[in-house]
Amino acid sequence: MVISTCLWLAGCGPKPPLQVGFVGGLSDRNADNGQSGLNGATLAVEAFNREGGLNGRLVQLVVRDDAQDPARAEAAARELVEAKVEAVIGPFTSGMAKVIVPILGEAGIFVVSPTITSMDFHGKDDNLFRINRTTRDNARDYAEVMVGRGQRRIAVALDQRNRSFSESWLAEFRRAVAARGGEVVVEVPYQSGADTPFDSVVQQMLQSRPDSLFFIAGALDVARLAQQARRQAPTLPIGASEWAATEQLLELGGEVVRGLLIVQNYDRDDPSPRYQAFSDAYFKRFQRLPGYSSVSAHDAATVLLTALRRRSDGGTLKAAALASSPHAGLQQQIVFDANGDTPRKVVFTEVQEGRYVKLK
Secondary structure: OHHHHHHHHHHHOOOOOEEEEEEEOOOOOOHHHHHHHHHHHHHHHHHHHHOOOEOOEOEEEEEEEOOOOHHHHHHHHHHHHHOOOOEEEOOOOHHHHHHHHHHHHHOOOEEEEOOOOOHHHOOOOOOEEEOOOOHHHHHHHHHHHHHHOOOOEEEEEEEHHHHHHHHHHHHHHHHHHHHOOOEEEEEEEEOOOOOOOHHHHHHHHHOOOOOEEEEEOOHHHHHHHHHHHHHHOOOOOEEEOHHHOOHHHHHHHHHHHOOOEEEEOOOOOOOOHHHHHHHHHHHHHHOOOOOHHHHHHHHHHHHHHHHHHHOOOOOOHHHHHHHOOOEEOOOOEEOOOOOOOOOOOOEEEEEEOOEEEEOO
């Protein structure tokens, strides 16, 4: 009698949470992206749970830090496999994706990356879906804007800690600039670190007498590179790839990033009720404004949670995500092709008065 009563009680108790993995850089030099992404995903999961979860079963995030380090990334991926998570939100850099995605793919785990863009992950029929556009898309748009502004001799510095992204971005940019009659006159690779000689990096960029400087790096490095650029060549235009387009760049850069050209994959000034509700909730919870990885991670979580709800018995999350397309992102529809790739609208901005201002 006691045993049967316990079994009955166990059967009627709350169901254990459904575990979804999250992996991103939470302790590295560019932890702003990973932490902002975790915040965005957290809000999406909490809203999902308030609406009843998956037939009364709540979703729980299993969070792992890749620290932008290949060894840590591999360990994080294997821990998520061992935890038997249903799916994973992340990773946030292409360099870490090269380590993490194959491990999760081998285990058959569905992965939705909010931000990776490298062409290494484009056009492949695998378990990875990407919320972001590609380095090719962004590099072409940058080339059009910069050459259109008369910048035809461009010097580039690139952080090789995220080589899959930075080298893919540079290769696409080099071709796009050349197609428009410009030239990447020098390429200065470096390894980001506390002791990186950014003064020397900028000196090397200036040796070729460029008419603009461009940085393929995270927010912290771009702030330091911009500081050196303002000291050594105060009148040269500066720009940075979308990787650096975070709130941290504004906080750390101050006056030295004034006028910096950078693209955003969302509209910070969007007046729509849905985005404003998200932005207000984000600020109330985290005491800061959302960034691009916050928005992209919320969109990634939306795709995943929708797929969980619509997955058929015996079906895969990948099939459910495709069948549910288009998905309602915070600012734009997310439409996947058969390979899990999607276009995404962007806006170009310049840093002015401590904020990102859209180009007219």
